[in-house]
Amino acid sequence: MSExxxxxxxxxxxxxxxxxxVYSGTNFINENETLLLRGPSGSGKSTLLYALKGFLPNTIYGKMTGEVLFRNQSISQLSRKQKAQIGFLFQNPAAQMLSRTVWQELAFGMENLEFAAYQIKEKITEYAKIFGIGELLSRQVSELSGGEKQKIALLSILLMQPQVILFDEPTAFLDPDSAQHFIEVFNQIVHNKTIVIVEHNLQYLQKVVDRSLWIDNQGIVQQIPLQQIDWDYKFPKLQLVSTGKTILAISELNFAYKPEKPILTGLNLEVKQGEIVGIVGRNGAGKSTLLKLLAAILKPNSGKIVVFGKKINKYHYKELYKLVGLLFQNPENHFLYETAAKEVQNDLTVLAKFLLKNSANNNPFNLSEGEKRRLSLAIQQKLERQIFLWDEPTFGQDRKNKEILIELLAKMQKAGKTFIIVSHDRPFLDAVCSRILALKDGKLYEQQKD
Structure with missing residues (x-):
């Protein structure tokens, strides 16, 4: 392989x-290989991808030293047309959305590359069929779930037919079926392309990766033999604890953003104090919507939600928010201050729990996506609520940080805290949840744990 x-x-x-x-020494990426980049959260894997795309230091500002060469030419000197041959899937798909409708979003890149109108229509129709997203083409981008946005962002890159594709956690927001479908499509597109992947969900990648590099927090880069990677790691399971009385009850809940497309239909659920309940389901099934209804951010069309024996619509919002805390899927929705320390009232002990002490004085928006997620979890812990509604809490987290989160959940559960966790991270849910429910066709169904 050539460099x-x-x-x-x-x-x-x-x-x-x-x-x-820091990335010490000299490292190469070869033509037509699929390279897996691994390392602790915050070690700079996403930043390295930004450098490989040519975003640094002018599109994404900062101080840069050293060399990044693409075919022996400085990456910063590439023309717009050359850079267009390097596709990039951001870790947070919302950061990649530019257009109002899905069709416009898919067409945007090809229009900038001066594809003919008939080619754009043909390609979008063809790829929409391959990916099974035809029903999304007429939707507004703002209506999409995180997983649906991930699919559209990926598709918009593939439509531009790049020679290099940089993937930053491509399965983070995808349900298992969609993640598996992504790998199937991936196998079709990798021929004669260079692929660089940052990913913590390794169970999907074993059969597609050619080589792996590990980047530690000191900037030391090592090549790791593929046979030394634990591709399907199982987390230690929490011990079941006795639960108390029912503190959250949902009966015959119905909700739709548009009358002709119901999201939740006659949904029922009871949760006891001290339970950790996992919710899974396909992208767009309504999982995040359900959490927003339980946090009274959205109002149901009909049905009843009762929290600690009182209907949710009878609470003043200040009273309810002392009981219920929502972890948004996008961690940036939690940030209000200019430093990470101020977000947690300068409690460095809490930051240390989430391995963020060294980032105490950093602007929250300058943290890596994994660090942003941990900071939002630290903010949640400081809230001292009774019921926690978590939307994708392990997004962007490596194994060590997931294990830290499992230990935290155990302590909070013993203190009587209750959790409803929406996640596509099935190994994590199997480790922490007392039961797992699948949201399908507007209702919840019990699922067997692993």
Missing amino acids: LYKIKDFQFQYPNSKSVL
Whole structure:
């Protein structure tokens, strides 16, 4: 294989950040290989992808030293047309959406590459059929779930037919069926392309990866033999604890954003104090919507939600929010201050629990996506609520941070806290949940745990 990228003594520092991301030595990425980048959350894997795309230091600002060469040419010197041959899937798909409708979003890249109108229509129709997203083409982007946005972002990249594709956690927001479908499509597109993947959900990737690099927090880059990777790690399971009385009850809940397309239909659920309940389901099934209804951000069309024996619509919002805490799927929705420390009232002990002490003085928006998620979890812990509604809490987290979260859940559960967790991370749910429910066709169904 011939060398495509050369990365030599690369360093980068974001504005208003005290940390310098370092990649020591000289490393290469070869033509037509599929490379897996691994390392602790916050080690700079996403930043390295930004460098490989040519975003640094002018599109994404910061101080950069060292070399990043693409076919022996400085990445910063590539033309717009050359950079268009490098596709990039962001870790947070919402950051990639530019257009109002799904069709416009898919067409946007090809229009900029001057594809003919008939080619754009043909390609979108063809790829929509392959991906099974035909029903989304007429939708507004703002109506999509996180997983649906992930699919559209991926498809918009593939439509531009790049020679290099940089994937930043491509399965993070995908349900297991969609993730498996992604791998099937992936196998069709990797021929004669260079693929670089950052991913923590390794169970999907074993059969598609050619080589793996590990980047630690000191910037040391090591090649790890594929046979040494634990592709399907199982977390230690929480011990079941005795639960108390029912503190959350949902009966005959109905909700629709549009009358002609119901999301939840006659949904029922009872949750006891101290339970950890997992909710799974396909992208767009209504899982995040359900959590927003339980947090009174949305109002149901009909049905009843009772929290601690009182109908949710009878609470003043200040009273309800002392009982119920919602972890949004997008961690940035939690940030209000200019430093991570201020987000948790300067409680460095809490930041240390989530391995964020060294980022205390950093702007929350300059953290990695995994660090942002941990900061939002730290904010949640400081809230001291009784019921926690968590939407994709393990997004962007490596194994160590997931194990830390499992330990935290155990302590909070013993203190009588109750959790409803929406996640596509089935190994995590199997480890922590007392029961797992699948949301399908507007209703919840019991699922067997692993």
